[in-house]
Amino acid sequence: MTAVASRNVRTARMMALVAACMLALAFAAVPLYRAFCQLTGFDGTPLRAERAPGAVAGQIGVRFDANINAALPWKFEPVQETVRIAPGARTQILYRATNLTARTTTGQAVFNVTPETAGPYFSKIECFCFTEQTLKGGQSVDMPVVFYVDPKIKDDPDTKDIDEITLSYTFYPVETPATAR
Structure with a gap:
């Protein structure tokens, strides 16, 4: 060669x-x-945590939003639309999902936090969004979210004036081998 x-x-x-x-x-x-x-916490993505640091003085509001992709035949909503919490306090809320069909379906939730600058201070300890959710036909489930807002949010010049954070979820269908045919 x-x-x-x-x-x-x-x-x-x-x-x-x-x-x-x-x-x-x-x-x-x-x-x-x-x-x-x-x-x-980039792009408003909440952080995952093992435990909350403990409550400090003051209050911040958290609003809960629920959305469904049109291809997923579920009803999805927060059980409680808003809470006022002390930064650092471990808080649990519930979302409710109902499968509106007679067949088993699986969904996966994606989430974000607004305003985006609050994302690094919003930490989830437990969330249904960490795994796929499968509901039998007609089944309803309450799904917990355990979270806290880091008290440092009040020390950051970009976030110190935030009075309300919105946690938003959108459920999408998960294609399984049986449904992908």
């Missing part, structure tokens, strides 16, 4: 490797972005 042919083969292999890496990164982009947002 000539030197030119050898370089061409090496270049072709390098380009194939670069293309394979780009394809792998394309598939990994969504999970990596989601992990980055959950780790940093």
